[in-house]
Amino acid sequence: MGVILAMAAACAVILVVDLVRDRAAQDSHFISLAVLELGVLVQLVAGCVALARTDRDIEGAVFVSYLVTVVLAPVVAALLALSERSRVGTTILLLAVATVAGLELRLWEVWRA
Amino acid sequence: MPEPHVLSEGWGRALVFAYGLFAVAATGRSAVQLGMEPGKAPLAYSLSLVAAILYLVATTCLLLGGHAGWRVAAIAVSIELLGVLSVGALSYLATDLFPDKTVWSHFGQGYGYVPLVLPVVGLLWLRHRSP
Numbered sequence: 657m658g659v660i661l662a663m664a665a666a667c668a669v670i671l672v673v674d675l676v677r678d679r680a681a682q683d684s685h686f687i688s689l690a691v692l693e694l695g696v697l698v699q700l701v702a703g704c705v706a707l708a709r710t711d712r713d714i715e716g717a718v719f720v721s722y723l724v725t726v727v728l729a730p731v732v733a734a735l736l737a738l739s740e741r742s743r744v745g746t747t748i749l750l751l752a753v754a755t756v757a758g759l760e761l762r763l764w765e766v767w768r769a
Numbered sequence: 770m771p772e773p774h775v776l777s778e779g780w781g782r783a784l785v786f787a788y789g790l791f792a793v794a795a796t797g798r799s800a801v802q803l804g805m806e807p808g809k810a811p812l813a814y815s816l817s818l819v820a821a822i823l824y825l826v827a828t829t830c831l832l833l834g835g836h837a838g839w840r841v842a843a844i845a846v847s848i849e850l851l852g853v854l855s856v857g858a859l860s861y862l863a864t865d866l867f868p869d870k871t872v873w874s875h876f877g878q879g880y881g882y883v884p885l886v887l888p889v890v891g892l893l894w895l896r897h898r899s900p
Binding site: 758 | 881
């Protein structure tokens, strides 16, 4: 999860820099988001496996729903951003990255509970 | 210049994303809360459900646009603002009312205060695009 957070932070930096430079959503953004998406997909699988193996009392439904949401958010944001190639698109991607970061923190809380 | 009653283009699209996200988050939260132990904090859980419905209505109306969409969205977002302000205040003043949290508890602290900002941005956007 720390890895995903670092990736989200890297994406956020790229997006904020380009937002300040008044750049529209572009290929470099979509590529960095795709890398992030790959990370959360791996996390979805690894998270489900870890949940199945552990004996600890974890709120499984909540945990899995967070894992799935974190996978869906960047995809939906990318689709919306594609139809809005302006600063707005970049902002939407940034919102998605912030969402991923926030959900990672919640996932961590749920996992350690 | 876009049509005044189109609510889901330009910055509206970012708003649709944010509202959609909160619709999902609040629906999920209330489903878990009401599904697992509905008796624990009935008031808080009902409010979670109300919040979920408001976010869903607002998202839908933003997407639909039009005069009716604008009006319903304005009502939903106004109730949302009242809700987050009153629940936020009550969760500090009358803690025994809320044994468990809602999306709006402590002015949306658990969600990075976004629930507090969202209705304000929503109302500004609706005013900007008023028919």
